[in-house]
Amino acid sequence: MQAVKYVRAASVDEASRLLQEGGEGARVLAGGTDVIVQARERTREIDLFVDIKQIAETMSIAYDAADGLSIGAAAPCHEIYGNETVRELYPSLVDSTSLIGGTAIQGRASLGGNLCNSSPAADGIPTLIVLEATVEIAGPNGRRSVAVEDFCTAPGRNVLESGEFVVSLKFPTPAAGSGARFLRFIPRNEMDIAVTNAATQVRIENGSVSWARVSIGAVAPIPLLVADAAAALVGQPLSDETIAAAAAASRAAASPIDDMRGSIRQRRHLAGVLTERTIRQAAERAAA
Amino acid sequence: MTTQTSHIVVNTTINGEPTVFLANERDSLLEALRDRIGLTGAKEGCNNGNCGACCVNLDGRIVNSCLVMAAEVEGSEVRTVEGLADGDQLSPLQNAFLEEAALQCGICTPGFLVAAEALLEQNPDPSEHEIRYWLAGNLCRCTGYDKIIRAVQLAAGQGQD
Ligand SMILES: Cc1cc2nc3c(=O)[nH]c(=O)nc-3n(C[C@H](O)[C@H](O)[C@H](O)COP(=O)(O)OP(=O)(O)OC[C@H]3O[C@@H](n4cnc5c(N)ncnc54)[C@H](O)[C@@H]3O)c2cc1C
Ligand code: FES
Ligand code: FES
Numbered sequence: 001m002q003a004v005k006y007v008r009a010a011s012v013d014e015a016s017r018l019l020q021e022g023g024e025g026a027r028v029l030a031g032g033t034d035v036i037v038q039a040r041e042r043t044r045e046i047d048l049f050v051d052i053k054q055i056a057e058t059m060s061i062a063y064d065a066a067d068g069l070s071i072g073a074a075a076p077c078h079e080i081y082g083n084e085t086v087r088e089l090y091p092s093l094v095d096s097t098s099l100i101g102g103t104a105i106q107g108r109a110s111l112g113g114n115l116c117n118s119s120p121a122a123d124g125i126p127t128l129i130v131l132e133a134t135v136e137i138a139g140p141n142g143r144r145s146v147a148v149e150d151f152c153t154a155p156g157r158n159v160l161e162s163g164e165f166v167v168s169l170k171f172p173t174p175a176a177g178s179g180a181r182f183l184r185f186i187p188r189n190e191m192d193i194a195v196t197n198a199a200t201q202v203r204i205e206n207g208s209v210s211w212a213r214v215s216i217g218a219v220a221p222i223p224l225l226v227a228d229a230a231a232a233l234v235g236q237p238l239s240d241e242t243i244a245a246a247a248a249a250s251r252a253a254a255s256p257i258d259d260m261r262g263s264i265r266q267r268r269h270l271a272g273v274l275t276e277r278t279i280r281q282a283a284e285r286a287a288a
Numbered sequence: 289m290t291t292q293t294s295h296i297v298v299n300t301t302i303n304g305e306p307t308v309f310l311a312n313e314r315d316s317l318l319e320a321l322r323d324r325i326g327l328t329g330a331k332e333g334c335n336n337g338n339c340g341a342c343c344v345n346l347d348g349r350i351v352n353s354c355l356v357m358a359a360e361v362e363g364s365e366v367r368t369v370e371g372l373a374d375g376d377q378l379s380p381l382q383n384a385f386l387e388e389a390a391l392q393c394g395i396c397t398p399g400f401l402v403a404a405e406a407l408l409e410q411n412p413d414p415s416e417h418e419i420r421y422w423l424a425g426n427l428c429r430c431t432g433y434d435k436i437i438r439a440v441q442l443a444a445g446q447g448q449d
Contacts, residue, residue, distance in 0.1 A: 001312065001314045001316070003294075003311055003313075003314055004313065004314045004357075004360040005294070006296070006313055006357055008359075008362075029357070029360075031355075032355050032356060032357065032360075033337055033352075033355050035339060036316070036354075036355045036357065037336050037355070040335065040336070041336070049357065050355075051359075051360060076349075078349055101337070101425060102423075102424045102425020102426070103350055103403065103406075103407075103422050103423075103424070103425055104337075104340060104343055104350045104351050104352045104403065104425050105337060105352065105355075105425060106356065107346070107349040107350055107351045108351050108352075108356070149301070164298075192420070214386075245413075
């Protein structure tokens with residue numbers, strides 16, 4: 001391991017100051033399941049860990065009907081899928097958080113870390129996108145919010161500026177008649193990086209789709225919001241034809257690479273298959 | 289950065305005992321347990337979160353101690369495989385592992401024991417599927433897993449905890 005220093009930040013302002021003073025080598029330490037590996041394997045030059053988990057705001061999960069759900073950026077997966085409100089109103093967050101690693105990873109890994117690591121294959125991000133999450137950022141110049149689909153800019157890169165970090169993720173209360181689902185494809189049953197993943201949220205009113213969002217991952221440099229897939233669904237009753245059109249839109253939006261996990265052809269195909277399945281299963285949840 | 293070493297003092301509770309230890313600031317919890325505190329039950333298999341041999345219980349939930357900084361456990365409660373037995377008296381789960389021959393080389397065993405113990409604490413009667421899913425982050429190259437699953441089922445059937 002590199003000669004990493006460790007500091008516990010007691011407040012949002014202190015964390016931001018430490019990150020700014022520390023420059024490029026300073027990194028937020030949330031669950032550590034990405035960043036400790038990166039420091040050890042020296043894939044990143046890291047000399048300071050700023051542990052944000054003592055800041056109450058980064059760990060809390062709170063809900064009220066007017067403001068929606070707020071999840072602290074460092075709250076571990078285990079707490080998220082164990083939360084009653086999340087299970088009831090945001091089951092797609094349970095889909096994602098219960099697939100990230102195994103039990104011991106889920107005891108530490110956070111959604112904020114999943115987002116800020118900004119992997120194209122991150123299993124949290126497509127769900128955040130279809131749930132219309134807002135990223136609450138704190139930094140030397142105060143606070144700002146960014147729509148989650150605008151957060152990642154390239155593999156491992158995002159919009160955070162020097163001294164900035166993510167405090168929490170905010171989600172609107174799901175509208176009546178809506179449902180969301182996340183799925184991923186991996187060659188084994190658990191504990192692997194997605195070959196492709198996808199999430200969909202649909203709202204169904206009077207038998208017809210009134211609103212939709214579709215997101216696909218591991219098929220482009222960043223997780224994608226596929227506007228054309230949603231457009232293929234909205235304004236019509238859900239049918240095999242509209243679903244096939246949405247799947248075709250996802251295949252068209254995908255610009256995958258070949259690697260040891262999957263080929264371009266397989267990933268493009270999976271983007272369509274997972275789009276179709278998440279739409280059908282989101283609709284089932286909307287009807288439930 | 290150069291390899292300057294800075295030492296830190298960490299106050300924690302390990303297996304119920306208040307413990308103060310000195311660690312290198314860059315140590316993982318696994319390194320601190322094994323090299324500073326002398327608790328060598330937790331094993332280093334992969335050192336990157338994939339094998340589960342280093343599993344310990346941190347404040348009531350299992351974690352891979354290779355992916356926890358030693359400094360992070362300040363004020364926390366850590367339980368390791370050494371805390372399972374009561375003196376010479378093995379825990380029901382440990383006995384079940386012996387009875388079902390759920391280990392061969394034994395490298396993975398401390399991690400499986402800590403992880404399975406945490407499962408039985410929160411779910412005393414898990415299904416086979418729940419056991420397999422819970423233990424998916426623990427790898428074993430020897431047993432083929434079935435004997436491990438049977439041992440956990442045996443301990444659960446005996447009303448462990
Ligand atoms: C064995 C194993 C299996 C895994 N399986 C999966 C999987 O199935 N799916 C998946 O998507 N991922 C997986 N991962 C990757 C990892 O667990 C996830 O990406 C996890 O969500 C990261 O969260 P963390 O809290 O541990 O982040 P950390 O490692 O603490 O941080 C990750 C990065 O984000 C930065 N960061 C963290 N929090 C913030 C913040 N609030 N503000 C600004 N920057 C921040 C850190 O500085 C670092 O660069 C796996 C990892 C391992 C080791
Ligand atoms: S040594 Fe920690 S998970 Fe393998
Ligand atoms: S007994 Fe050898 S790895 Fe499990």
